[in-house]
Every structure is written in C-alpha cells, then in structure tokens.
Amino acid sequence: MAEIELDHVSKKFADGTVAVEDFHVSIADGEFVILVGPSGCGKSTTLNMIAGLEDISGGELRIDGVRMNDKAPRDRDIAMVFQSYALYPHMTVRENIAFPLKLAKLDKKVIDEKVEHAAGLLDLTPYLDRKPGALSGGQRQRVAMGRAIVRSPKAFLMDEPLSNLDAKLRVQMRTSISRLQKNLGTTTVYVTHDQTEAMTLGDRIVLMRAGLIQQIGPPQELYDHPRNLFVAGFIGSPAMNLLPAEVTGDCLRTAIGDIPLRGRLRRAFEGRDPKEVPKEVIVGIRPEAFEDASLVHDREGGGSFTGTVDLLESMGPEKLAYFTLDTGGVRSRHLEDVATDEAGGGAQLVAQLDPKSQARRGQPLRLWFDCEAIHLFDPESGENLT
Numbered sequence: 366m367a368e369i370e371l372d373h374v375s376k377k378f379a380d381g382t383v384a385v386e387d388f389h390v391s392i393a394d395g396e397f398v399i400l401v402g403p404s405g406c407g408k409s410t411t412l413n414m415i416a417g418l419e420d421i422s423g424g425e426l427r428i429d430g431v432r433m434n435d436k437a438p439r440d441r442d443i444a445m446v447f448q449s450y451a452l453y454p455h456m457t458v459r460e461n462i463a464f465p466l467k468l469a470k471l472d473k474k475v476i477d478e479k480v481e482h483a484a485g486l487l488d489l490t491p492y493l494d495r496k497p498g499a500l501s502g503g504q505r506q507r508v509a510m511g512r513a514i515v516r517s518p519k520a521f522l523m524d525e526p527l528s529n530l531d532a533k534l535r536v537q538m539r540t541s542i543s544r545l546q547k548n549l550g551t552t553t554v555y556v557t558h559d560q561t562e563a564m565t566l567g568d569r570i571v572l573m574r575a576g577l578i579q580q581i582g583p584p585q586e587l588y589d590h591p592r593n594l595f596v597a598g599f600i601g602s603p604a605m606n607l608l609p610a611e612v613t614g615d616c617l618r619t620a621i622g623d624i625p626l627r628g629r630l631r632r633a634f635e636g637r638d639p640k641e642v643p644k645e646v647i648v649g650i651r652p653e654a655f656e657d658a659s660l661v662h663d664r665e666g667g668g669s670f671t672g673t674v675d676l677l678e679s680m681g682p683e684k685l686a687y688f689t690l691d692t693g694g695v696r697s698r699h700l701e702d703v704a705t706d707e708a709g710g711g712a713q714l715v716a717q718l719d720p721k722s723q724a725r726r727g728q729p730l731r732l733w734f735d736c737e738a739i740h741l742f743d744p745e746s747g748e749n750l751t
C-alpha cells in the first residue's frame with residue numbers, strides 16, 4: 366500500500382501543449398481518489414505521469430516518500446486498468462490473470478492460488494478456462510481488474526474502466542469496484558469524465574479543468590460548497606440552476622423575483638468596501654431546493670414564483686419539472702461554459718419535485734425555494750461568494 370504525492374506537478378508536451386499545471390495533491394494510503402473533469406482537461410496525462418507512461422515536466426512525484434520521477438513504470442509497483450481492458454485474446458482468463466505473476470517468475474502453485482483467489486473475489490471462477498472473446502463486456506472488465514489485483518500492487522490506477530459498459534452494468538460494476546477497493550484497502554486513483562461516477566465512487570474528488578485543479582474534496586463537499594461556477598455546474602445532475610441577478614441594496618433582483626439579502630446571503634457581502642460589492646451576481650439553486658409551493662406549509666425564509674412547466678419527467682421517486690424564464694441582464698463568460706443559458710435568451714430552470722406534486726405540462730406552477738440553499742457567484746471571477 367502506498368501514499369502518493371504529486372508535488373506541484375506539471376506536464377508540457379513537446380508541441381508546447383500544457384496539459385497539466387501545478388497539480389498538487391497528497392493521496393493517503395488506502396484512499397480512493399477520483400480525477401474528474403471534461404474531455405481534454407488533463408486527467409489521463411496526470412494518471413500516466415503517476416504510472417510512468419509520461420515524463421513529468423515539472424514538480425515531483427513521490428510514492429511512500431520516494432521520488433519516482435525517473436523510475437521506470439515496472440519499478441513503481443503500480444497496476445493500471447484501462448478502458449480497453451488490454452486483455453490477451455489468445456490466452457484464457459486464467460492465463461490473462463496469471464500473466465503478471467508469470468512475468469515476476471512466481472512458483473506455479475503460488476500463481477494458481479493467487480489466480481483462484483482473485484477470480485473468487487471477482488466472481489470469475491466459472492470462466493477461468495474461457496478466452497476473452499467468449500466473455501461479456503462486464504466479465505472482460507473483471508478479468509482486467511483481476512490482472513491488476515492479483516499481484517497486490519501498492520496502488521491501482523484506473524482510466525475510465527467502465528466507459529465501454531452499458532448503463533446498468535456500469536452501476537453494478539461501480540458497486541463492485543467500490544467494495545473491492547475497500548476490502549483490499551489499496552490506494553486507488555480513478556479517472557472519469559462522469560460526475561455520477563465521481564460522486565458515488567471516491568473518498569475524494571479532484572475536479573480539473575484545462576489542466577488546472579478547480580477543487581479537491583469529498584464528493585458531498587464539492588456538491589454543497591462548490592468553490593466556483595465551474596464546479597457548481599459540473600457536479601450534480603441535473604445541474605445547478607444559474608440565474609443572473611442584480612444586487613440592489615437589500616435584495617437580489619432576479620427572474621424568479623426579488624430575493625431578500627438576509628442571513629448568509631447578506632454575509633457574502635459583509636466587510637467589503639461598498640465599491641467592491643458586485644452590482645451583478647449569479648444566483649445558483651440546486652433543483653432539489655425548489656418545491657411545489659402547494660406542498661409547502663408554514664415555512665419561513667423562502668421565496669416563491671410562478672412558472673409554466675415546459676416539460677415534465679417522472680423518475681419514480683421524484684419528478685423533474687423544466688421551466689423557461691425570460692432573464693436577460695447579467696452575462697458571465699463562466700455561464701457560457703456551464704449553463705444551458707443562451708446569451709441574453711431565456712434560462713431553463715429545473716426543479717426536482719416530490720412525486721406527489723400535481724405539476725402538469727403547459728400549466729402554471731407555483732414554486733417555493735429555501736433562501737438558505739442559495740449560492741451566489743461572482744460573474745467575473747466565477748468564485749462562490751457564499
């Protein structure tokens with residue numbers, strides 16, 4: 366097992382592309398860390414630098430306190446699982462899993478025991494004598510995992526290992542990977558572009574954008590306290606609603622009405638020079654912070670507005686109601702990246718309602734929202750002010 370430290374690590378490719386900048390994180394022994402972010406943000410490059418498949422341009426990589434920058438991949442005692450599985454088609458499952466142990470020239474009896482054990486952990490025992498061509502996608506993925514765990518490496522690195530599987534299998538495999546990682550207690554770094562995978566799998570998330578870390582923390586922390594608009598828009602599905610607002614003395618003027626500047630919303634501006642209080646902000650409200658007003662009784666500290674439901678999706682335990690609002694007003698370059706808001710046009714809002722809601726498509730609906738659940742963002746820097 367291992368502690369992995371990336372100490373201000375960067376990667377600049379020969380053509381000048383800076384793929385990773387000042388990546389600084391310390392991964393504890395046994396921790397499960399997820400690298401997540403949109404395509405091209407530098408996730409795979411970071412993982413490849415840990416594995417030794419890419420050179421490190423700046424900073425230091427340490428495993429258990431030992432500098433690894435110049436160590437060959439095979440000397441790092443790390444196992445990697447790829448999206449493509451990278452199995453040998455002419456070998457059986459048993460031979461595929463045994464392969465790293467054969468390379469290490471272990472005794473045949475020991476190899477057999479280790480392979481049987483790994484196959485047992487991954488429910489692969491009935492398939493040991495089949496070749497990969499005769500397995501389902503999920504089974505192939507488990508063989509790739511088997512080959513990684515069989516030699517008890519110091520750490521696992523996984524690059525989008527579930528993206529070739531269908532949605533249902535992905536959910537199943539997510540649970541198995543999570544359970545397996547906890548049972549083995551092996552330090553794991555897992556790359557995905559899927560925020561749901563990131564939210565459900567890891568102890569901590571490292572959210573990246575364009576080579577830079579945006580926020581590091583446990584999934585719930587990123588959800589509850591996104592550091593900026595990008596994190597707010599990336600984490601959570603459906604995404605956080607983002608609305609432009611004008612700051613006018615005691616309230617925020619928005620397309621869903623005036624929101625009084627009280628409590629924590631007021632504190633967001635406290636202690637600032639009045640000249641520095643932004644005239645415009647972006648208001649962020651999670652879909653579940655909206656409720657059907659007819660189901661809310663005697664609740665203080667909230668606001669309400671009426672919108673017309675454009676679309677309704679019944680999801681079983683919840684109902685998603687979509688609204689279009691005429692907004693105008695504040696433009697933010699950050700909004701263009703994260704929201705469905707088309708510059709100057711109407712913003713689409715989504716509310717995650719109780720299934721008891723009588724919301725109907727094409728009908729007006731009064732919605733209630735809790736002012737305590739509101740986030741405020743600076744439209745210039747994107748920073749969360751609350």
Ligand code: ATP
Pocket residue numbers: 378379380382383384402403404405406407408409410411558
């Ligand atoms: P994806 O989710 O699409 O796999 P990613 O977040 O893993 O994306 P990387 O593959 O790490 O992103 O790529 C980061 C950036 O580095 C991208 O802009 C990519 O085009 C660039 N890049 C990757 N490999 C090279 C290379 N060999 N030479 C130059 N640029 C590269």
